[in-house]
Every structure is written in structure tokens, then in C-alpha cells.
Amino acid sequence: xxxxxxxxxxxxxxxxxxxxxLEKEKFEILETADGKEGLKxxxxxxxxxILLDLVLPGIDGYAVLSQIKxxxxxxxxxxxxxxxxxxxxxxxxxxxLGAVDYLxxxxxxxxxxxxxxxxxxx
Numbered sequence: 001x002x003x004x005x006x007x008x009x010x011x012x013x014x015x016x017x018x019x020x021x022l023e024k025e026k027f028e029i030l031e032t033a034d035g036k037e038g039l040k041x042x043x044x045x046x047x048x049x050i051l052l053d054l055v056l057p058g059i060d061g062y063a064v065l066s067q068i069k070x071x072x073x074x075x076x077x078x079x080x081x082x083x084x085x086x087x088x089x090x091x092x093x094x095x096x097l098g099a100v101d102y103l104x105x106x107x108x109x110x111x112x113x114x115x116x117x118x119x120x121x122x
Contacts, residue, residue, distance in 0.1 A: 002026055002027055002028040003027055003028065003048040003049070003121055004027070004028045004029075004030060004045060004046075004047040004048050004049075005022055005027050005028070005029055005030070005047055005048065005049050005050070005051065005117065006030040006031070006032070006038065006041055006042060006045065006047035006049075006050045006051070007019065007022075007029065007030070007031045007032075007050075007051045008031075008032055008033075008034075008035065008037075008038035008050060008051070008052045008053060008056065008061070008064065009031075009033065009051065009052075009053040009056075009082065010033040010034065010053060010055070010056050010057055011053070012033070014082075014105070015031055015033070017110060018051065018082075018110065018113055019031060021110040021111075021113060021114060022113075022114070022117070025114055025117075027117070030045055030047060033056075033057070034056055034057045034058045035056040035057070035058045035059035035060060035061065035063060035064045036058045036059055037058075038050075038052070038056070038064055039059075039064055039067055039068070042068055042074050042077065043071075043073070043074065046073075046074070046077070047077060048077070048078075048121055049077065049078050049079075049080065049117055049120060049121055050068070050077055050078070050079045050080070051080050051082050051113070051117075052064060052065060052079050052080070052081050052082065052099070053081075053082055053083060054081060054083040054085055054090070054094070055083065055084065055085070061081065061083070061094075062093065062094070062097060065079055065081070065094065065097045065098060065099060066097055066098075068098075069097060069098035075098070078100040078120040078121070079098065079099045079100060080099065080100060080101040080102070080103060080113075080116055080117070080120060081094045081099045081101070081102045081103065082103045082105060082108075082113075083102070083103075083104065083105060084104070084105045084106065085104075086104040086106070086107070100120050101116050101119075101120060103116065
């Protein structure tokens with residue numbers, strides 16, 4: 001069975017680019033453009049991994065991450081942050097809240113995402 005990846009990203013172009021890449025690698029993809037919907041999908045679908053943007057409409061990625069990690073049913077799901085926020089304190093905050101990795105949008109390629117996803121699914 002294909003591993004399920006939830007992408008919580010409000011930038012449609014980037015989301016579609018990531019989806020195409022991951023589908024090519026035979027992952028099952030769930031997607032949403034908003035934090036509240038992302039939490040709902042995480043609860044309902046129990047994805048194997050989450051790619052999470054920080055700047056989202058509604059509730060931001062930090063709040064989404066905090067709520068996922070505070071819920072025993074969801075806390076073991078690895079979360080990789082994908083963000084334009086590249087300040088060291090933002091990265092540290094994301095990792096401290098429980099993200100397994102942090103990718104800065106301007107600095108990664110779709111191949112990097114595949115590599116990180118595979119690493120954190122093992």
C-alpha cells in the first residue's frame with residue numbers, strides 16, 4: 001500500500017509541483033491549503049508524513065504542529081516544515097515543537113523533498 005503524505009501548503013503552484021513529484025514516486029497524496037483543514041485531515045486520514053507550511057490562512061503552521069504533537073493519536077506522525085521563514089529562531093522553534101526537518105522554500109529542489117520524505121518514512 002502506498003504511503004500517505006498530507007501537504008498543508010497555501011501556495012497552489014508549489015503544492016501542485018510537490019504533488020506531481022510525490023505521485024511520480026507512487027505516494028498517495030492528500031492536500032489542503034489551510035491549517036484548520038490540515039488538522040482535520042490529519043485526524044481523519046492519519047497520514048504517514050506531513051509537509052507543512054508555516055504561513056497559512058486561519059491557524060498558522062506552528063499552531064498546527066503544536067496541536068498534532070499534543071494529540072497522542074497524531075503525535076508520532078513525522079512533520080517536515082516547508083517555509084519561506086528561514087531565520088534561525090524560526091527553524092529552532094519548528095524543530096523544538098516537534099518537526100523532524102525544516103526546508104526553506106528558496107533553498108530546496110523537488111528532489112530534496114523526495115529524499116527527505118523517504119528518510120523520515122523509514
